[in-house]
Amino acid sequence: MKFSRRTATVAAIAGTASLALVLSGCSTGGDGGSGDEQITLTITTFGTMGLDDLYAQYEADHPNIKIEATNIDTGGNALTDWKTKQASGGLPDVQAVEEGWLGSVMEVSDTFTDLRDYGADDIKDRWVDWKVGQATDPDGRIIGYGTDIGPEGLCYNGKLFEAAGLPSDRDSVAELFGGDDASWDKFFEVGKQYHDATGKAFYDQSGFIWNAFVNEQAEGYYKKDGSLNVEDNATLKNFWMQLADAQQAGLSANQAQWDWGKGQAFVDGTFAVFVCPGWMLGVVKGNTESAGGDASTGWDFADVFPGGAANWGGSFLTVPTTSKHPKEAAELAAWLTDTQQEVAAFQAAGTFPSVKAAQTDAGVTGESDLTKFFNNAPVGEILGSRAEGVVAQFKGPDDAVIQEQVFGPSRTALDAGTADGETTWNQAIDALHQLVG
Template sequence: MRTIRNGLVLALGITMTALGATACSGGGDQQTPAAAGPNEHVDLTLATFTEFGYEALIPEYERLHPNIKITHRKTGQGGPYHEDLVTKLAAGSGLADVTALEEGHLSDFLDKGSKFNDLSKIGPADASPDRWLPWKYEAAKTKDGKLIGYGTDIGPLAMCYRKDMFKAAGLPDDPEAVKPLFATWDSYFAAGADFVKKSNGKAWFDSAAQNFNAMVNQLPQGYIGNDDKLAVESNQGIKDAWTKVTDAVAKGESAKLTAFSNEWNTGFKQGAFATKVCPAWMLGVIKEQAGPENAGKWAVTAAFPGGGGNWGGSYLTVPTQSKHPKEAAELAAWLTAPEQQIKAFQAKGTFPSQVKALSDPALLSKTDDYFGGTKVGELFAEQAKKVQKPQYKGPGDGQIQENASSPALQAVEQGKSAADGWNQMVEAAKKITR
């Protein structure tokens, strides 16, 4: 479970621009070093952030490969971790043999393909495309078809809600009965307006930015077009999403909380909002922040406005800095095999992206008493299959989400007009991509 999805600061854009110039002058992929002999000792480093569920898997791999010793560099926060990767990538040294990238930051590395090995060429044969959900596999490809990462976990989206608050407002509260409320974004916001009226002004959702981000991620094209140019003003889908979210804010549907802030955390415990955009890893956040006293009050249903979506997940890459790329690719492939991903899921709740893992009895039988005994493994496996092709995310996409759209929506929640908030987002996005 990883709860920090976007951590790059605006200043990172400057560093990435400089890195782009360095990468472009590299003259293509570096020559791959020869593989080690069968009995030759190999030291590998593995860099991850927050929780991947690899603590028990690393010694298992070492037992299976006595000549390999793995040093695991694990950091706590995704934002600083990715900033450090940019510095090391530009310096040409310091990266781990196997380096994790979070999907929210992937766009800032995909155009630096010369800095990563093509796993479709150096990886083992069993790490074939059909191991993964198609959209997960395709998202890690560069424009010229180079595969820079093996998919680890994903964050298929469902909707979480407070059963007690629904019931008090006269709304259906059974997980099946509420599905029509969450069928489309129009039905979702209409139900929210109804809830606000019936509950004497209680908020329907936590944050405008959380909903807006999910809506934008469902579009065929996001903030950056396929030509790597800013597409905010030309993308009608983004404009429509902005209008719907800000209209809901005007109707009092938002609790006006900044995601992952102390106030947001407290909001779960105090019942500050009735619904929550809910990727698979969010269940752990809700349990931690709402606390045992709210067990059974929260529910999750296999429905999401617009069908499906994904928020979160990572990839394992092998930078060209590695002196042992073949061995590193074999480690990355083993860690992302269905069998290991089931073990990681059982250890830390990281939801697997592998097709075989999604039908594993250990996943499908997983229930959660906090959410009324719901079969959450089966539920999120169903939601994962609803996601279609990946949205192209060009350089700066994650920074626009964090440093342009989210602050602008927070400004609207604090009283700025929707039109002025839109202009704020557009201007901030232009500065990021300049």
């Protein structure tokens, strides 16, 4: 399952911002709209994608182009917005779509421009192969350019670990969780040690833990043949019951997803670990700082993840066929996902590049505001390590519905302690029957 891919530090849909700003750099497949005709391109993104500062650079290099950008707070709200506008014909020139939407997107892939018409075949080698594969429909049409991928490591608060008598340097923390053999059993075991020592919760809430587990399975909510893979899935149910046990043991802080008391829970010791795909690093930093914290608050990032390699999230920039300027829109999407722009997005938000050259760029592997915040952790190198072995999981048409509406309410009830594991699992299955089939 993939809860809303990322969030901004506010919880409201950002209004449309007309940005008279811009960028430098080469465009792909033509002059990038460098003629005399004045063109306005609209783009809709969501959460913390790290693209906002790039629009000004592009406009500066293409004086005839004006960018009107809308950013939506979470992936869940962005999915609703996309579905509404997909039905009404009101989509922007460039639409960001999230990995978890791909099942729904591919059902209407003919409503997206085939980017091969604008040079996609000439640049497709810039991305990791599986990212291009995700954006290729059954007819071989490439309908999206990859922004980031979401390899996962563990964020943890070193000061809180020290206070609990646990090791706090990142290499020792990685070994604490099992190193290359890290498991969820070990994760919960360490969580109980922490709780016994402090009386406090270990992680913020169960939903992200559940999400991480589902994503690292060979098959998630859907099997590779497109059939549902939930109701009789003993692996998923057993882990759900393990989450219920952990909640009863006090390991969950029962935080509201994408809120955390306006970031306060990141600075007041409410919880000590946080599952972190690359883009979540910016969320941790942003929420900590919004609540008055900084690097001294103690957050760090370890090269370890229970269960091994896992990918959570990753987005694409698409061009709906309703765009009146598909060539210019495709060029903007290609530019935003080129090497230096993906490096800049990483530095802004921790979004780990899907472009191979960007992954090894010094701007990703070297020092940045993120490394400084996370106790000088080499975050780019760690994410590169965590990306090894990641395999894209098949996402079915209702993957996002299952994530948000099937398991979301059950997760809330589980963390609140108003229903036990068996009851909340059954509630989720009932919702599955009603909403999906």
